Amino acid sequence: MPRGLWTTTVGSFPKPPHLERARSQHARGELSAEKLHELEREATAEVIRSQEELGLDILVDGELYRGDMTTFFAERTQGFEISNPVRSYGNRYYRKPVAVGAIRRTAPWTVDWWKFAQSRTKKPVKGMLTGPYTMMDWSFNEHYPSREAMAMDLAEAIREEAIALAEAGATYIQVDEPAISVRPEELGLAIRALGRAVEGVRATTMTHICYGDFDVIYPALLDLPVDVIDLEMANSRYDLLDRFREHRFTKGIGYGVLDVHSHRIETKEEVKQGILRGLDLLKPEQMYIDPDCGLKTRTVEEAREKLKVMVEAVREIREERGITV
Numbered sequence: 244m245p246r247g248l249w250t251t252t253v254g255s256f257p258k259p260p261h262l263e264r265a266r267s268q269h270a271r272g273e274l275s276a277e278k279l280h281e282l283e284r285e286a287t288a289e290v291i292r293s294q295e296e297l298g299l300d301i302l303v304d305g306e307l308y309r310g311d312m313t314t315f316f317a318e319r320t321q322g323f324e325i326s327n328p329v330r331s332y333g334n335r336y337y338r339k340p341v342a343v344g345a346i347r348r349t350a351p352w353t354v355d356w357w358k359f360a361q362s363r364t365k366k367p368v369k370g371m372l373t374g375p376y377t378m379m380d381w382s383f384n385e386h387y388p389s390r391e392a393m394a395m396d397l398a399e400a401i402r403e404e405a406i407a408l409a410e411a412g413a414t415y416i417q418v419d420e421p422a423i424s425v426r427p428e429e430l431g432l433a434i435r436a437l438g439r440a441v442e443g444v445r446a447t448t449m450t451h452i453c454y455g456d457f458d459v460i461y462p463a464l465l466d467l468p469v470d471v472i473d474l475e476m477a478n479s480r481y482d483l484l485d486r487f488r489e490h491r492f493t494k495g496i497g498y499g500v501l502d503v504h505s506h507r508i509e510t511k512e513e514v515k516q517g518i519l520r521g522l523d524l525l526k527p528e529q530m531y532i533d534p535d536c537g538l539k540t541r542t543v544e545e546a547r548e549k550l551k552v553m554v555e556a557v558r559e560i561r562e563e564r565g566i567t568v
């Protein structure tokens with residue numbers, strides 16, 4: 244019997260409102276770091292429990308303890324400072340990392356959180372890191388002579404963390420590179436940096452790429468030296484399948500079936516159709532079924548409802564096609 248169609252998520256889960264409040268209280272000095280940490284642990288345990296209840300196959304810690312996906316790592320890394328708030332995406336402000344010296348990982352970033360999450364479940368929990376290219380692209384650089392030099396130092400630091408996660412027992416490690424698809428001219432650099440970040444890491448390695456200019460970056464994207472590339476399929480009505488028809492997709496694929504930008508809950512039938520269209524071109528053992536992107540922009544309820552539909556759709560297809568986990 245074929246195996247495959249493992250269900251998972253891209254990484255982030257919605258922060259429950261009480262945790263958002265606690266984070267701002269902490270920022271204003273009204274709540275201790277210890278108390279915030281305790282609330283983050285409780286909420287992380289709840290995210291694990293909820294994923295088990297939904298029946299997902301590969302779990303995540305939900306990243307509830309992270310603010311921004313670059314700042315979280317930069318704050319814990321030698322060589323970075325954090326800027327005053329800068330404006331981005333219209334009216335949103337955020338604090339951006341600034342490289343002011345040689346970038347070095349002096350202590351683990353996420354290993355304790357991974358261990359905590361894994362201690363709450365028998366299912367595998369993915370290690371989740373932000374990739375060297377994206378960390379470089381989304382930071383200011385006041386130290387390095389080139390973008391490449393900065394990305395390669397980041398790759399060394401990320402590789403140390405990925406190896407530490409694998410040594411702690413993580414069997415899946417995802418190194419996200421959402422920035423790749425918007426700068427196709429730097430794909431070669433991104434491939435070199437990500438290659439170093441996962442070199443010698445004994446785990447199934449994955450990367451998430453956001454939707455972008457696939458006319459330019461596909462099939463070159465397949466040179467990314469990871470086992471699984473996670474893509475937003477639903478958001479573009481599965482038009483990437485046309486490209487796979489012209490040039491076969493040769494790796495494992497994280498196959499996004501839920502539009503994370505929409506409040507609307509998908510129907511089971513449309514998710515099934517999307518997966519079945521994929522199965523015309525891909526083998527089940529190549530496919531990891533997940534939402535298009537992180538779920539942090541949805542409410543806790545919306546995320547749960549969407550994932551419930553996804554898991555049910557996969558369960559039915561497994562039964563119909565005789566596919567096992």
Ligand SMILES: [Zn+2]
Pocket residue numbers: 421451452453454475535536537
């Ligand atoms: Zn994305």
